Amino acid sequence: xxxxxxxxxxxxxxxxxxxxxxxxxxxxxxxxxxxxxxxxxxxxxxxxxxxxxxxxxxxxxxxxxxxxxxxxxxxxxxxxxxxxxxxxxxxxxxxxxxxxxxxxxxxxxxxxxxxxxxxxxx
Numbered sequence: 001x002x003x004x005x006x007x008x009x010x011x012x013x014x015x016x017x018x019x020x021x022x023x024x025x026x027x028x029x030x031x032x033x034x035x036x037x038x039x040x041x042x043x044x045x046x047x048x049x050x051x052x053x054x055x056x057x058x059x060x061x062x063x064x065x066x067x068x069x070x071x072x073x074x075x076x077x078x079x080x081x082x083x084x085x086x087x088x089x090x091x092x093x094x095x096x097x098x099x100x101x102x103x104x105x106x107x108x109x110x111x112x113x114x115x116x117x118x119x120x121x122x
Contacts, residue, residue, distance in 0.1 A: 014117040023048040023055075023111035027102040033120045037091050040119060044086045046104040050079035053107025061090045062098030062119070075108035082106065092121040 013030030026045045034040055046055050053075050058068040067088060084104075092098060098119045105112040 014119065016115040016117045018113040018115040020113040021048075021106075021109065021111040022050045023104065023106050023109075023113050025102060025104045025113040025115045027100065027115040027117050029100060029117045029119055032117065033122070034092065036093055036095060036121055038121075039089045039091050042088045042090065042100065042102075044088070044102045044104065044115075045084070046113075047081070047083045048106045048109070048111060049081050051082040051106045051111075052076050052079050052109055053082075055082050055084045056105050056107065057084075057086055058103045059088060060101050061092075062100050063092055063094070063096075065090065071107060073107055092119070095122050097121075 013028055014032035015028040017026045024047050028043045030041050044057050054071045056069055056071040060066040099116055101114050101116045103114040
């Protein structure tokens with residue numbers, strides 16, 4: 001389920017959020033307007049109040065690059081809250097507007113949510 005459109009954070013960054021079932025994902029980028037080759041810091045936060053496994057993320061930077069974490073496919077019989085925060089950075093080599101998306105999934109559930117932010121490089 002797509003989240004609301006990206007918003008500009010007060011610190012000159014941008015943030016977006018999305019929810020699927022009991023999974024909530026937030027993506028923050030700072031700054032959201034950079035010069036070419038300047039690093040952008042990303043924070044992906046996820047919380048699932050009734051997960052049956054670990055949380056996994058996939059981040060696409062909008063320029064053909066991306067990253068993800070590797071998680072074991074372990075399921076538990078009892079649901080339990082899971083919460084994760086990942087910090088990453090990326091630099092863009094060319095001017096343009098880029099849409100960055102973070103998709104988080106909860107193992108052993110159909111919950112999968114994608115949050116997006118927009119960045120400008122000039």
